[in-house]
Amino acid sequence: MGDSNPEPDSHQHQQSSPPPPPSDSVQPQMTMHPITYSASMPMHMYPFPPGLSPAQPTRTKRRQVKNACTNCQKACKKCDDARPCLRCVRYGIAEECIDSQRKERQKGIKRGPYKKRDGKTANVDQQQVDVVVQHQSMAIPPAVAASVASPTPPMSYVAPVSYPPGIYPQYPAHPAAKPGDPPMYYHQPIFYAPIPAPHPQATGQDGEHVSYAHHPQFYPTFIYPPPPAYAAGPYMMTHPHARPDAQLQMAPPHHYAPYPQPYVKPPSRGPGAEVGPPQMMDPRRDGRVEHARMAEAITGPQAK
């Protein structure tokens, strides 16, 4: 589908075969919370520099999880692939965060005649179809069509975004582009906030409340891959009020500075200025809690 989804396809596992039994590996189980940008929230998108401004407003594709948990499903709210999901964690119902059951698809449903692949339909008057086809071929000469084949507005081409090997072994490296593949455009920044799956011994089968902040071995982190084209310029800043998820108070921009220093606007970069790697927050802290605290400390509690 052309969707460069970094997440492993867990859906098939859920549907066709039960998930593998949890291993006794000492490796802590990290469940990633991919926080994606909403399709309908322009504030989540990078501002376009004048030269790169698209002719028409772009609408980024809405991303969905393969399987929402029962709570999110019931509430019709955004879920994520991790279990417990962020929403359930936030509401303190992590133990109730269970994958919803999918209905089995009906089989044996008769379907009408399909459109012919050459653009002719199977059940439409042939003469009409020929006219349409002729029209289309006249309207756009192949050479021109090829030059404007991409439906995406003019944007600067950037290399496929991926993470350095070893940073997130859970996610495969971005597949190398094959000949004939459409060019990749930097569509939307994605925050990967690894939230720990509750440790088996800490989750408390007995109902003990689990707080992520009490698990210092886990690293709430925000990786922020700014598009190279923007990273060197003034466009790397996110909107101060941008929230990747409508339900979540996400990191204000100052979190890209090394914690715990409050965000200070970096000195203006000249051309060729070195752009450092994305900064991590203090891994010992629960980022989501700290985000709110720091925002309040900086902007004051009245900033609401």
Add this chain to the structure above:
DNA sequence: GGAGTCGGACGTTCAATTAT
């Protein structure tokens, strides 16, 4: 202001159908 509800737009999946 936050939580709950819900209509409906949009995304995903996969069996049916068609092409090779």
Add this chain to the structure above:
DNA sequence: TAATTGAACGTCCGACTCCG
């Protein structure tokens, strides 16, 4: 057998209401 189609099904946005 592979490729394509398109409808069923699922997710979740965003508007609205209710409640403390």
